[in-house]
Structures are given as C-alpha cells and as structure tokens.
Amino acid sequence: MTESRAAIRRYTMAERLGHWFAAFVYIYPLLTGLAFYSPHFFWLAVMLGGGPTSRFWHPWVGLLFAASLLWMLGEWGADMRITDADRQWEKAINHYIRNEDDQLPPVGRFNYGQKVFYWVMLFAGTMLLFSGLVLWFPEVLARQAHWLLLLAIFVHVGAALISIGAFIIHVYMGTAMVRGGFTSIVRGEVSPAWAKEHHRLWYDRVTQQAAQTPPKS
Amino acid sequence: MSNSILQIKQISGHSGVAPGANSGAGRQDYTVAKLIDVTTCIGCKACEVACLEWNGYPFRETQFDNTYQTMPDLEWNYYNLIRFNEHTHADNTFQWLMRKDGCMHCADPGCLRACPADGAIVQYTNGIVDFQQDNCIGCQYCVTGCPFDIPRFNPETKKVHKCTLCSDRVGAGLEPACVKACPTGCLHFGSKDDMLDLAEKRVAQIREHTSYKDAGLYDPQGVGGTHVMYVLHDTNNPEAYGGLPKDPRVPWMVKLWKGPLKWLGNFAIVAGIAGTVMHYMRFGPKEVHETQKREGDRP
Ligand code: HEM
Ligand code: SF4
Ligand code: SF4
Numbered sequence: 039m040t041e042s043r044a045a046i047r048r049y050t051m052a053e054r055l056g057h058w059f060a061a062f063v064y065i066y067p068l069l070t071g072l073a074f075y076s077p078h079f080f081w082l083a084v085m086l087g088g089g090p091t092s093r094f095w096h097p098w099v100g101l102l103f104a105a106s107l108l109w110m111l112g113e114w115g116a117d118m119r120i121t122d123a124d125r126q127w128e129k130a131i132n133h134y135i136r137n138e139d140d141q142l143p144p145v146g147r148f149n150y151g152q153k154v155f156y157w158v159m160l161f162a163g164t165m166l167l168f169s170g171l172v173l174w175f176p177e178v179l180a181r182q183a184h185w186l187l188l189l190a191i192f193v194h195v196g197a198a199l200i201s202i203g204a205f206i207i208h209v210y211m212g213t214a215m216v217r218g219g220f221t222s223i224v225r226g227e228v229s230p231a232w233a234k235e236h237h238r239l240w241y242d243r244v245t246q247q248a249a250q251t252p253p254k255s
Numbered sequence: 256m257s258n259s260i261l262q263i264k265q266i267s268g269h270s271g272v273a274p275g276a277n278s279g280a281g282r283q284d285y286t287v288a289k290l291i292d293v294t295t296c297i298g299c300k301a302c303e304v305a306c307l308e309w310n311g312y313p314f315r316e317t318q319f320d321n322t323y324q325t326m327p328d329l330e331w332n333y334y335n336l337i338r339f340n341e342h343t344h345a346d347n348t349f350q351w352l353m354r355k356d357g358c359m360h361c362a363d364p365g366c367l368r369a370c371p372a373d374g375a376i377v378q379y380t381n382g383i384v385d386f387q388q389d390n391c392i393g394c395q396y397c398v399t400g401c402p403f404d405i406p407r408f409n410p411e412t413k414k415v416h417k418c419t420l421c422s423d424r425v426g427a428g429l430e431p432a433c434v435k436a437c438p439t440g441c442l443h444f445g446s447k448d449d450m451l452d453l454a455e456k457r458v459a460q461i462r463e464h465t466s467y468k469d470a471g472l473y474d475p476q477g478v479g480g481t482h483v484m485y486v487l488h489d490t491n492n493p494e495a496y497g498g499l500p501k502d503p504r505v506p507w508m509v510k511l512w513k514g515p516l517k518w519l520g521n522f523a524i525v526a527g528i529a530g531t532v533m534h535y536m537r538f539g540p541k542e543v544h545e546t547q548k549r550e551g552d553r554p
Contacts, residue, residue, distance in 0.1 A: 073371075074371045074392075074394065075371070075517070075520065076270075076517050076520075076521060077268050077269050077270040077371075077373065078270045078521065080268055080269070080270070080371070080372070080373045083392075084373075089372045089373070089375070089390060089391075089392040090391070090392050090393065090413070092392070093392035093393060093394060093413075094413075135534070135538070136538055137538045137539065137541055139541060173394075176394075176395040176398065176399070176408075177395065177408045177410060181398070181404045184398065184399045185506075185508070187399050188399060188506070188508040188509065188512065191512060192508075192512065192516075195512075195516065195520065199520050199523060199524070202524055202527070203523065203527050206524075206527040206528055206530075206531060207527075207531065210531035210534075210535070214531075214535055214540060215534070215535065215540050215541060216540070216541050217540050217541060217542045217543065218543060229543070229545060231543050231544070231545050232543045235543045236541075236543070
C-alpha cells in the first residue's frame with residue numbers, strides 16, 4: 039500500500055514552533071542563571087551582553103518559559119497523561135536504556151520517559167516561577183525577612199538543577215540517541231517504520247484514521 | 256602612588272585570583288581602620304554632612320517624630336547615619352547612646368561572599384571594601400549577606416551603594432571626609448594596628464576615670480575583625496546602640512549556598528553530561544532500519 043510508506047505527520051507547525059520557542063526561552067534563563075549561580079559560569083553573562091543586561095532579561099524571559107509550559111499543557115496535556123500502557127513500558131525501561139526496543143510493550147504518541155520529562159519540566163518551571171518572583175524584587179522585603187530570599191534561592195537553584203538534569207537527557211535523546219527524533223521536531227514528519235518502532239499505539243491510531251478517510255489527492 | 260595604596264585583594268563573583276591582585280609592587284604590610292569612640296560623640300551630624308558633600312549627594316528631607324532621629328535610616332545616597340538611642344539602665348537612669356552607623360569594612364565581608372557579579376565588590380589589601388556600581392547587577396544578594404544591614408538599593412538605577420571608607424580620598428593619602436569633619440575628635444583614622452593601640456589606651460582611660468567599667472572595643476571576630484571599630488561604654492550590650500549585633504557572622508545559609516552547594520551542583524551537571532556520553536559509548540543510538548519496514552508492514 040502506498041500511503042503506508044509515505045511520511046507520517048508527527049508535529050504540526052504550531053507544535054514545532056511552540057517547541058522551539060520553549061527551547062529558546064528555557065536556554066536563555068538557563069545560561070544567564072548559571073552565570074549568576076557560579077563565578078565559573080559568569081563569562082556566559084558577559085557573552086550575553088553583560089551582568090546587568092542579563093539580570094534585566096533573565097526574569098522576563100523566564101516568565102515566557104513559564105508561559106510556554108502552560109501552552110504545552112494546553113497543546114499536549116492530553117497526550118501526556120500517563121496510561122496503563124506507560125506503566126507496562128516503565129517496568130521494561132531497562133530494555134529501552136539498553137536499546138533492546140523489541141522487548142518493549144507498545145506506547146502511544148509519547149512514551150513514559152517523554153511524559154515524565156514534560157511533567158518534571160512543568161514542576162520545575164512552577165518552582166522556578168514562584169521562587170523567581172520572590173528573587174525579582176528583594177527590595178520589597180524587610181531586612182528581617184531576607185531568610186525568605188535565601189529559601190527562594192535554594193528552591194530556585196534546586197528546581198533549576200532538576201530541570202538541567204532532565205534537559206541534558208532530553209537533548210541527548212533528541213539529538214544523538216533517538217535517530218529521527220530531531221528531524222521530527224524540526225520538519226514535523228517521521229517515517230512509518232520510525233512511528234511503528236517507537237510509538238506503535240500512536241501509529242496504529244493515525245494509520246487507521248488515515249485508512250478511514252479517503253486520500254486527498 | 257595612589258594605586259599602590261589601593262591594591263586589590265579579592266573581588267566578587269570571580270573564579271581564580273582577581274586580575275592585578277597582590278601583584279607585589281604595592282604590597283602593604285598594614286591595613287587601615289577608622290575608630291569611632293562613641294563616648295565622645297555629641298550627635299552633631301557633621302560627619303553626615305561631610306559624607307554627603309564629599310560624595311556629591313543632596314541633603315535629604317528631615318522628618319520629626321519627637322526624637323533626635325531626624326534622618327530615619329541609611330539610604331543609597333546616605334552612607335553615614337548617627338543612630339540616636341534613648342537607653343534606660345537597670346537602675347532607671349537614662350542615657351543617650353549615639354552611634355555613627357555605616358559599613359564596617361569587614362575582613363570577611365558577607366556582601367562580597369554573596370555577590371555573584373564579577374568585580375561588583377572589591378576588597379583592597381588595605382582592608383577597604385568597595386562597591387563598583389558599573390559591574391553591579393542589582394540582585395541585592397549583598398544585602399542578604401551583610402550581617403550589619405548596610406547596603407542600600409537605588410530602585411531607579413538598580414544599583415547598590417554603601418560607605419566607601421572614602422577609598423578615593425584614602426587612595427590619595429587623605430583621611431575619610433567624616434573623620435576630617437568631626438569636631439570632637441571622636442573619629443580616628445590610621446593603620447589598624449595604631450587604631451587598636453589607641454582604642455586600648457582609650458578603653459583603659461574610660462575604665463579608670465568613669466563608671467563605665469565594661470567599656471571596651473568592638474572589633475567583631477566573627478567576621479574576621481572590621482576596619483571600622485567602635486569604643487563602646489558597655490561592650491556587653493552592643494544591641495543598645497541601635498541594633499549593633501553582638502556576634503555578627505556571615506549567615507550560614509549564605510556560606511552553604513556559596514560553598515558546598517555550588518560545588519555539588521557543578522559536579523551534578525558535569526556528571527549528567529558525562530553520563531549521557533558514557534551511555535552513547537556503551538549503547539549507541541537507536542536506529543530504525545527502513546529495510547525492515549516491508550516485513551512489518553500491514554497487509
Ligand atoms: C528548552 C526547553 C525544552 C522543553 C521544555 C522541551 C519540551 C519538549 C516536550 C514536552 C516535547 C514532547 C515530548 C518529549 O517530552 O520528548 C519535546 C520534544 C522534543 N524535543 Fe524538546 N524541549 C525543550 C528543548 C529542546 C531542545 C533544546 C532540543 C534539541 C536540541 C529538543 C529536542 C526535542 C526533540 C527531538 C523532540 C521530539 C522527541 C520525539 O518526539 O521523539 N528539545 N520537547
Ligand atoms: S558591613 Fe556589610 S557591606 Fe560593609 S563590608 Fe561588612 S558585609 Fe560588606
Ligand atoms: S546588588 Fe550587591 S550582590 Fe548584587 S551585584 Fe550588586 S553589589 Fe553584587
């Protein structure tokens with residue numbers, strides 16, 4: 039059958055733009071944040087226009103990051119819900135890590151790891167947002183309340199480190215490990231074989247839908 | 256000449272040794288200090304005026320709340336404040352305690368430890384701790400780090416300011432402006448050793464000739480000693496002088512955050528990246544072989 043060899047749409051243009059917007063508004067606060075975090079990274083702020091400029095934009099772009107996570111919740115929230123199939127997959131996650139994908143149960147549009155990545159980012163983003171708001175305007179706090187600032191710093195740094203850990207894995211998997219994933223989030227398409235290999239339940243769903251609706255051309 | 260007096264010892268937010276630090280040419284074998292003998296302060300505020308004049312700031316509106324405290328607090332353009340305290344002793348006698356408040360120029364400055372911006376806070380080998388507003392990012396971590404509640408934020412410029420110990424005057428071989436203006440000789444300036452010496456003599460004199468048997472020097476060791484020191488009537492009760500802490504220390508949370516936590520975090524990031532590299536070396540990529548596709552195809 040000819041359609042089954044044609045590429046399958048995995049992400050719409052809006053999803054891809056939204057994803058790369060999220061990536062940009064995450065990376066900017068990440069780099070400037072690291073600069074504030076450690077003298078060993080302060081050169082990052084220098085490269086990005088200097089300390090005062092970085093400090094001005096970091097919270098604003100961070101707000102955009104929080105907004106982009108909310109947008110993802112609207113766009114992907116339903117797809118990200120963890121299902122029974124995911125729980126089966128999670129039990130076999132060691133096979134996934136060892137690239138023994140043939141021993142994995144089938145999953146939907148996103149696998150358990152991708153879903154957990156999203157929820158971790160949403161959790162970390164929320165913590166970053168609330169602690170960040172406290173750190174944005176310390177001048178409104180009385181000097182006696184400055185312990186709150188230190189608390190906010192610990193939360194902010196902790197959440198940032200959690201997100202960095204998730205992000206490292208995410209970027210590694212999206213570029214080096216899962217071949218075809220990077221193209222999918224840039225061009226929006228995957229091959230049927232890729233879809234079947236990595237997201238069998240999703241593949242079944244979209245191909246059945248396609249079979250029910252007659253081909254357009 | 257002036258440069259040799261202001262040799263950099265350390266700067267904030269910098270990894271490794273600060274450029275130009277301890278470069279030898281102007282290495283000093285003494286540090287400077289200001290000694291404030293509160294027992295001879297008359298609360299005339301001449302030092303406040305001299306500070307404003309030297310730093311080019313306008314005089315502020317005064318306020319009246321039935322005390323002598325007509326200037327309520329330190330401000331970003333008000334580095335030097337006399338704090339007036341009406342102190343009642345245990346035997347119900349009354350005393351005015353007046354203290355010139357401002358940056359203490361700590362040997363272990365909490366502001367500098369907390370500051371993330373490269374070179375926004377500089378400590379000179381002569382003991383002066385100075386803010387460089389050009390490099391300041393306005394995060395106000397220094398406010399959190401300071402055990403004396405000194406740095407003040409200017410919301411318009413987003414920069415923090417505090418007493419410079421007149422580093423510009425001291426660098427040119429002059430005494431700080433406040434010291435020059437003081438009419439009673441309550442303010443002294445010189446090498447720290449000389450000031451310690453002077454303080455010792457003055458404390459002995461007070462103990463001998465007055466009823467202040469607990470008179471003593473305030474040079475808190477919790478922050479490594481300070482380059483602004485007080486002679487107090489009663490060293491056991493510094494709090495009575497408008498919130499002078501008894502045992503000031505850099506907040507432990509600041510030390511934790513700027514010390515072990517930073518190393519732990521950096522280590523975790525490096526370990527995370529190394530982990531992915533090792534995974535790739537061990538297991539490699541997940542590739543989908545398009546040739547298999549036909550066998551798997553649905554009929
Ligand atoms: C900056 C913050 C980012 C966020 C919050 C984010 C979030 C997401 C989310 C929620 C997905 C959907 C599925 C999944 O979790 O894998 C996704 C997909 C993807 N992302 Fe990101 N992402 C970010 C940055 C990046 C970056 C920098 C890259 C690569 C350089 C990247 C590469 C990918 C790829 C390849 C996919 C598709 C994975 C697949 O469908 O197989 N992402 N991203
Ligand atoms: S008194 Fe505060 S501002 Fe002054 S040097 Fe010490 S920590 Fe820094
Ligand atoms: S506000 Fe204070 S801690 Fe922050 S950069 Fe300026 S001097 Fe450093």
